[in-house]
Amino acid sequence: MENPNVTEAVRAHWRAAYGLDRPVLEQFAMYLTSVARGDFGWSFSLQRPVIDVLAETLPNTLLLMSIALAASFSLGILLAIAQAARRGSLADRIIGGVSLLFFSMPEFWLALMVIVLLAYRFPVFPIGGMTDPVIHDSLSAGGRFVDVVRHTILPAFTLTLLFSAVVARYQRAALLDTLPSDYILTARAKGVPERSIIRRHALRNALLPVITLFGLAFPALLTGAVFVEKVFSWPGMGLVIVNSIDTRDYPLLMAAVIIGSVLVALGSLIADVLYFVFDPRLRDER
Amino acid sequence: MSADSSMRARKGTLFRRLASNRPAVIAVVVLLVIVVPCAAAPLFAPYNPTAQPDIIALRSQPPSLAHPFGTDPFSRDVLSRVLYGGRVSLSVALIATLVSITLGTAYGAVAGYVGGALESVMMRLLDALLSIPRLLLLIAIFAAWRQLALFPFVVIVGFTGWYGLSRVVRGQVLAMKGQDFVISARALGAGRARILLQHILPNVLTPVIVAAALGVGHVILLEAGLSYLGVGVRQPQPSWGNIIQDGSDQIAHLWWISFFPGMAIVMTVMAFNVLGDALRAALDPRLTPAP
Numbered sequence: 001m002e003n004p005n006v007t008e009a010v011r012a013h014w015r016a017a018y019g020l021d022r023p024v025l026e027q028f029a030m031y032l033t034s035v036a037r038g039d040f041g042w043s044f045s046l047q048r049p050v051i052d053v054l055a056e057t058l059p060n061t062l063l064l065m066s067i068a069l070a071a072s073f074s075l076g077i078l079l080a081i082a083q084a085a086r087r088g089s090l091a092d093r094i095i096g097g098v099s100l101l102f103f104s105m106p107e108f109w110l111a112l113m114v115i116v117l118l119a120y121r122f123p124v125f126p127i128g129g130m131t132d133p134v135i136h137d138s139l140s141a142g143g144r145f146v147d148v149v150r151h152t153i154l155p156a157f158t159l160t161l162l163f164s165a166v167v168a169r170y171q172r173a174a175l176l177d178t179l180p181s182d183y184i185l186t187a188r189a190k191g192v193p194e195r196s197i198i199r200r201h202a203l204r205n206a207l208l209p210v211i212t213l214f215g216l217a218f219p220a221l222l223t224g225a226v227f228v229e230k231v232f233s234w235p236g237m238g239l240v241i242v243n244s245i246d247t248r249d250y251p252l253l254m255a256a257v258i259i260g261s262v263l264v265a266l267g268s269l270i271a272d273v274l275y276f277v278f279d280p281r282l283r284d285e286r
Numbered sequence: 287m288s289a290d291s292s293m294r295a296r297k298g299t300l301f302r303r304l305a306s307n308r309p310a311v312i313a314v315v316v317l318l319v320i321v322v323p324c325a326a327a328p329l330f331a332p333y334n335p336t337a338q339p340d341i342i343a344l345r346s347q348p349p350s351l352a353h354p355f356g357t358d359p360f361s362r363d364v365l366s367r368v369l370y371g372g373r374v375s376l377s378v379a380l381i382a383t384l385v386s387i388t389l390g391t392a393y394g395a396v397a398g399y400v401g402g403a404l405e406s407v408m409m410r411l412l413d414a415l416l417s418i419p420r421l422l423l424l425i426a427i428f429a430a431w432r433q434l435a436l437f438p439f440v441v442i443v444g445f446t447g448w449y450g451l452s453r454v455v456r457g458q459v460l461a462m463k464g465q466d467f468v469i470s471a472r473a474l475g476a477g478r479a480r481i482l483l484q485h486i487l488p489n490v491l492t493p494v495i496v497a498a499a500l501g502v503g504h505v506i507l508l509e510a511g512l513s514y515l516g517v518g519v520r521q522p523q524p525s526w527g528n529i530i531q532d533g534s535d536q537i538a539h540l541w542w543i544s545f546f547p548g549m550a551i552v553m554t555v556m557a558f559n560v561l562g563d564a565l566r567a568a569l570d571p572r573l574t575p576a577p
Contacts, residue, residue: 104555
């Protein structure tokens, strides 16, 4: 790893420049105080302030995550409704089996297989990146938008496959938990059709546990994004994290972990707020 | 009825319940089919996993009778690598999970049983630990080592996977604490350690066993991911994750290198998940068996 052409004097100069010659504890204290002031330091590999790199890549990750989040919650809940309406049927078992399959799959492996199938064997979509490196800048505004959409489809599709499986499993269990309730029995006794029981009576209450899942979705999607961004070369925070492993760019890596933890905390906060909105019992307590 | 005979009675029904659960039986068969050849890799592997017999003539061969999973650009046999890699991946997952469930059970049981200020501190610490994404934390830790031996790797993975379980165990211990059999034990003069180990712990094992089955599957995925990123099991030692990584550079042409270890992961993790669900259903009398 060490370059023999770099003299000890040069080494000492750079160590001093980055403060790496100080005691570890002092370095750590310096790091904490600057992070508290919003300064995440200097990226060794990109020779830019870490905060600039994150400001540039975080929106791309959030774009991918919000598409995947919206798609996988809609798809997952729909699948679970279909399953719960016909418990034990062939459709229920097939959907359950397929969700379990995607639930048990390494994110990066699915991304690789999606690329093999839909970018190489049947070259329908671009292999990676967020824009076409050659023609993007010469396109009209509409053309650029279409270009980004084309590049977004495969990574978003991969994340959606992975995460809707989690949502469907969770939502099905939540629906089956509410079905033995008295109010469901009452609705059945009144002659309400099964379909409407699931959609109008059970789903409303069964959505509450799924809100918790929404909070948990943030770390899961962030993890998924690390792999999916790496495989699809999507210029987001996940790719920055992976690249900073290879370049041993610790300031960048540390900042990304901190931002990740903040996102997780933010996810639980959003889930708590949503609970308050959707559960009248919590509102009435005040 | 003594605790001992009730455990024995439950074991009997547990086995019968699992045997009548068809997905669980299939899962066990799948696991045996994968685990046995991996564990006894030297007996089952057709070639040496690191040998490069003929780097010109035998490189990058697609699957054939002689090489069912094909060969990689170094002419190594992918099937043999998957078997030896499975040995590594599976033992990493088993040992790391063992570390996790031991820590999680101990931490949760102590917090729940001791209670008071110590419990509050322990649970707040847990909240803080839970907010750090596991994968990112492990990446940050392992990126600091240029060469990390397998044993510290496994232990560190295990040390980051016990938070959820200890919350559950604490809840169960809290529920058990006020039960009559615990109060009777205390009235008979049993000490704290004896009550916790002999009377409470056997009754909170259900979530621990379920967490162990699901945890193994989860750690297999985690190890694969870390190895794929180059911070897990390092070359030349094969693991399912880093064999997939081997093939990922030329995935368009050499799909078989990544495809087969990935399938091994999917089938193993699926089997552990099915087994975990089946164990949960069989051990929890409140749950009616899944249709």
